Amino acid sequence: MQDFETQVQAFGEQVEQELLEGRLNFPTALDVSVRIKQLADDPNSSLDDIANVVKAEPVLSAKAVRMANAVMMNPYGPQITNVGDAVRRIGLASLRCLAFAVSAEQLAQDHRSQNMRLIASGLWMHSIDVACWAHAIARETRAAPADTAMFSGMMVDIGQFFLLARASDYPAMEQHLDRFAEFVNTWNEPIGSAILEIFSLPEAVLDAFQYENPYGGAWPPANLADVIFVSSLAAESPNPFDNLLGVKRPGLLDLIPESYDRAKIDELLASAKTGRIELLSAVCG
Numbered sequence: 692m693q694d695f696e697t698q699v700q701a702f703g704e705q706v707e708q709e710l711l712e713g714r715l716n717f718p719t720a721l722d723v724s725v726r727i728k729q730l731a732d733d734p735n736s737s738l739d740d741i742a743n744v745v746k747a748e749p750v751l752s753a754k755a756v757r758m759a760n761a762v763m764m765n766p767y768g769p770q771i772t773n774v775g776d777a778v779r780r781i782g783l784a785s786l787r788c789l790a791f792a793v794s795a796e797q798l799a800q801d802h803r804s805q806n807m808r809l810i811a812s813g814l815w816m817h818s819i820d821v822a823c824w825a826h827a828i829a830r831e832t833r834a835a836p837a838d839t840a841m842f843s844g845m846m847v848d849i850g851q852f853f854l855l856a857r858a859s860d861y862p863a864m865e866q867h868l869d870r871f872a873e874f875v876n877t878w879n880e881p882i883g884s885a886i887l888e889i890f891s892l893p894e895a896v897l898d899a900f901q902y903e904n905p906y907g908g909a910w911p912p913a914n915l916a917d918v919i920f921v922s923s924l925a926a927e928s929p930n931p932f933d934n935l936l937g938v939k940r941p942g943l944l945d946l947i948p949e950s951y952d953r954a955k956i957d958e959l960l961a962s963a964k965t966g967r968i969e970l971l972s973a974v975c976g
Contacts, residue, residue: 698863699874706854706878710885715853721798723748724790728890731783741786742775751793755781758789758973763830763966784838788845792819792974798856804865811855813931818848823970824922827963828912835895835915841970843896843915844922850883851875851932872935910951911959925960 709715717725726744730736745751752774759777760770764785771777778786795815800808825844830837854875858864864871887897899915906912906920924943933940947956 694863695867695870698861699870702858702861702864702874703878706857706882710881715882715885715889716857717853721791721794723751724787724794727783727787727790731787732891738778739775741783742778745778745786745790746774748790748793751790754789754793754974755786758785758970761969761973763969764973782838784836784842788822788838788842789974791845792822795852798852804859804862806865806868807855807858810868810931810935811852813928814848814851814855816928817926817930818845818852819971819974820926820928820967821845821847821919821922823967823974824925824963825918826970827966828922828925828959829915829918830966831959831963832911832918834912834918839896840915840918840922843899843919846883846887846892846896846900847919847923848930849886850879850881851930853882853886854878869935872932875932876936906946908946908948910947910956925963 723744727741730741730744745755755774755777756771759765759780764781765771768780771780781789792815795811795818798811798815800812822841822844826837826841829835829840834840858871864874883900887900895915899919906917909917912918912921921943924940924946932938943960944953944956
């Protein structure tokens with residue numbers, strides 16, 4: 692226990708120092724996501740420049756082409772067979788989401804501890820699930836642009852991902868996973884907010900990340916924040932940190948007043964689920 696207490700204190704002090712200095716040491720696996728973000732923000736860069744970065748990452752290249760050929764992304768067009776056309780088809784928001792998904796998958800696979808790998812894999816699947824639900828629900832309800840909703844959904848657990856990746860420097864964390872989950876719960880909000888600021892996301896996206904419950908139960912969702920919250924509840928893959936902390940989140944239908952037409956809600960969710968399954972296959976395949 693002494694090793695854990697010493698390391699968790701050092702971990703907390705390191706995180707706090709990085710926040711105070713306005714810098715965060717990102718894991719190497721996130722390099723491609725950061726490079727795509729930088730190019731997307733550079734007015735002198737082109738889609739060809741971004742496509743060249745994607746081409747250098749074989750897994751990302753394959754998944755970009757796969758996503759571009761998904762029916763929901765390319766319902767009537769010919770099959771896309773190259774990365775350049777794939778980048779143009781899926782757009783920058785979806786590409787950034789896909790790049791982060793690939794990076795997070797690599798983080799999950801590379802963790803030294805088997806228990807931490809299981810948590811990372813579960814967190815990765817949960818994030819993908821939320822992102823796909825967000826895309827599908829936004830597309831069905833038109834409460835927000837679908838590609839923006841997808842990227843925002845992928846960012847929901849960014850603070851937890853960061854802390855999980857950095858935990859490899861503190862091996863005692865795996866010895867007391869419940870205590871580590873408490874540590875992550877403490878630092879998730881400030882770390883997540885700092886990362887979103889570093890990524891210079893649009894205000895519309897930043898405003899959607901409210902750590903208190905922003906959803907009032909109105910149906911359909913009225914804005915991006917509602918879509919993200921609803922998608923988190925609709926996701927079928929649980930957040931592993933919720934399980935470690937014993938958090939029981941309500942189901943989506945539990946929050947919607949009974950006065951709403953449940954048949955219409957079920958119809959909308961069924962349609963969204965169909966799109967979510969297709970997109971989930973494109974991202975995870």
